[in-house]
Amino acid sequence: xxxxxxxxxxxxxxxxxxxxxxxxxxxxxxxxxxxxxxxxxxxxxxxxxxxxxxxxxxxxxxxxxxxxxxxxxxxxxxxxxxxxxxxxxxxxxxxxxxxxxxxxxxxxxxxxxxxxxxxxxxxxxxxxxxxxxxxxxxxxxxxxxxxxxxxxxxxxxxxxxxxxxxxxxxxxxxxxxxxxxxxxxxxxxxxxxxxxxxxxxxxxxxxxxxxxxxxxxxx
Amino acid sequence: xxxxxxxxxxxxxxxxxxxxxxxxxxxxxxxxxxxxxxxxxxxxxxxxxxxxxxxxxxxxxxxxxxxxxxxxxxxxxxxxxxxxxxxxxxxxxxxxxxxxxxxxxxxxxxxxxxxxxxxxxxxxxxxxxxxxxxxxxxxxxxxxxxxxxxxxxxxxxxxxxxxxxxxxxxxxxxxxxxxxxxxxxxxxxxxxxxxxxxxxxxxxxxxx
Numbered sequence: 001x002x003x004x005x006x007x008x009x010x011x012x013x014x015x016x017x018x019x020x021x022x023x024x025x026x027x028x029x030x031x032x033x034x035x036x037x038x039x040x041x042x043x044x045x046x047x048x049x050x051x052x053x054x055x056x057x058x059x060x061x062x063x064x065x066x067x068x069x070x071x072x073x074x075x076x077x078x079x080x081x082x083x084x085x086x087x088x089x090x091x092x093x094x095x096x097x098x099x100x101x102x103x104x105x106x107x108x109x110x111x112x113x114x115x116x117x118x119x120x121x122x123x124x125x126x127x128x129x130x131x132x133x134x135x136x137x138x139x140x141x142x143x144x145x146x147x148x149x150x151x152x153x154x155x156x157x158x159x160x161x162x163x164x165x166x167x168x169x170x171x172x173x174x175x176x177x178x179x180x181x182x183x184x185x186x187x188x189x190x191x192x193x194x195x196x197x198x199x200x201x202x203x204x205x206x207x208x209x210x211x212x213x214x215x216x217x218x219x
Numbered sequence: 220x221x222x223x224x225x226x227x228x229x230x231x232x233x234x235x236x237x238x239x240x241x242x243x244x245x246x247x248x249x250x251x252x253x254x255x256x257x258x259x260x261x262x263x264x265x266x267x268x269x270x271x272x273x274x275x276x277x278x279x280x281x282x283x284x285x286x287x288x289x290x291x292x293x294x295x296x297x298x299x300x301x302x303x304x305x306x307x308x309x310x311x312x313x314x315x316x317x318x319x320x321x322x323x324x325x326x327x328x329x330x331x332x333x334x335x336x337x338x339x340x341x342x343x344x345x346x347x348x349x350x351x352x353x354x355x356x357x358x359x360x361x362x363x364x365x366x367x368x369x370x371x372x373x374x375x376x377x378x379x380x381x382x383x384x385x386x387x388x389x390x391x392x393x394x395x396x397x398x399x400x401x402x403x404x405x406x407x408x409x410x411x412x413x414x415x416x417x418x419x420x421x422x423x424x425x426x427x
Contacts, residue, residue: 002297023239023250030263036249043255046282046290048264060279063294068230069280073269081279082305108275110307112337112393138348140357142341142381142388163345187337194279194401195305196297204312213373216308218301219327219396 050176081195083188087158091121093136094168094177096161102147104156111147111156112198115185120169129169129178131162141165160184168185250390257288300307304401309338312375312390316347318382320390321376325364327371327396331402334371337397343388356380362392 022028024035052058060072074080074081089097104111120127133139141163148158160182169178189195203213235364240246243253270277274420278294286293297303312320329336339362358379375390382388405424412418 022236029243030261034250039242039246039248039251040256041251043251044262044284044292045255046292047257047259047288049258049282049290050261059269061267061276063280064270064277069264070277071267071269072277072279073294076272077270078272078275079275087424092365099416112307112380112395113410114335133345135345138345138355139345140348140377141345143339144342146338146340146391146393161318161342183333189305189307192276192297193280194295194297194303195307196300196303198306198308198396200309200311202313203323204322205283205312205316205323207314207316209316209319209376210323211320212324213326215326216306219306 008078010085036182040069043217050140074140076168079188079190081190081193083160083190085188087186088183089182089184091179092118092182093179094166096167096180097159097182098161100158101153102151102156102186103187106149106154106156109156110189110191110195110197112187112189113145113158114148116145116183116188118159118167118180118182121181123181125165125183127169129167132175132177134164134166139164145184156188158184224305257290268322302398304398306396306398307332308394308396310373310392310394315388315390317384318377318380318388320373322367323372323373324367325371327364329369329371331399333397333399333402335361336364336373336392337395337396338391338393339386342390342391344382344386346377349380358420369376 008125021032022035024034034076062070062072064070069119087100087102089100100154101113101205118129120126120129129139133141135141143162145160149155150173167180168175173199189194193199198216201216203211205211238248239248239250241252241254242252243251281293281295283289283291283293295304312323325334348357348359350356353395356379358377360377361376363373365374372393373392375392408420408422408424410418410421
């Protein structure tokens with residue numbers, strides 16, 4: 001029965017005026033319509049598939065680890081190509097955040113800090129605070145707000161502090177240490193999807209305010 | 220018509236399970252092509268399943284414009300590429316003149332890339348405040364990437380004040396190098412706030 005059905009289907013298509021072929025259908029709506037799945041052992045070429053000029057109403061295509069062509073749906077998938085998370089740290093010490101394990105795998109992700117803000121603990125982002133150098137009142141200490149890969153845990157750690165400094169608030173005519181709340185804007189890139197790590201580059205500025213950094217291979 | 224007839228000659232039938240093979244006698248799908256396939260116009264996939272919530276390590280599918288024939292479908296293997304859509308590179312700047320990286324040419328072509336800066340770290344000695352009347356100036360500190368002469372550049376410095384020449388510091392940053400094939404470089408949005416400290420964007424980028 002199947003034999004007759006398919007043979008008829010193909011044959012019917014061939015003799016029709018618009019030369020359409022159906023597999024598992026007697027009414028193909030394209031030059032070739034397959035009702036069912038398709039397997040290709042080699043390449044697929046799309047000579048003129050049309051342009052997509054709109055970022056809405058479309059989905060990326062991905063190939064799964066088992067070689068299936070799938071739609072990529074960011075609402076279903078466990079990760080996006082680029083992911084954002086705000087980390088809020090409540091009641092931090094006056095020294096800021098010295099070490100924090102995000103538990104995010106360094107094997108699968110690349111993490112960077114792309115924004116921060118802080119304020120007096122419990123006061124939202126309001127409340128006047130300033131970093132105070134423990135070395136000298138005249139020091140304008142440098143900030144270090146960054147993510148780094150810990151080679152022992154193989155996870156990303158966060159640090160956010162001002163060198164040699166404590167956060168202080170103004171209280172009753174003087175400045176005193178205060179615990180703070182801090183917000184870090186963390187961007188988490190999935191490795192191997194659209195993002196890759198390139199080897200570290202060290203630039204010796206030779207005591208000059210201008211210079212040229214070496215360009216990584218291929219750029 | 221000729222093409223269709225030719226194809227039919229190579230079609231083999233698995234009658235028991237109603238599958239069609241082209242260039243293969245044992246089809247494993249409703250249509251199984253034992254070679255490559257070229258579609259000249261539209262290619263529609265009506266019921267394509269989505270990635271599951273637990274799935275990992277899928278790869279983005281792209282269409283090549285440099286293949287022969289044109290339009291080969293290929294996965295994006297960023298580990299095999301020299302330049303990925305997003306490239307993350309840690310930089311260290313040693314032997315800095317005072318606190319000033321006035322202009323470092325990073326050499327990334329501005330027609331190909333957008334370069335951002337993250338993970339800023341200043342390691343080493345502090346710049347000193349400068350007395351001015353009853354107050355002390357702390358100057359103002361700048362960390363930015365900018366375009367100049369066709370490439371991306373980096374500036375890091377306290378614009379008013381300088382580090383004491385007997386002191387030293389090192390800067391660490393992470394550069395995010397985005398390929399313009401995937402990331403659009405929009406024109407600058409200029410808003411004059413007329414002395415106010417609040418405002419509304421003068422133009423909205425069209426992203427729909």
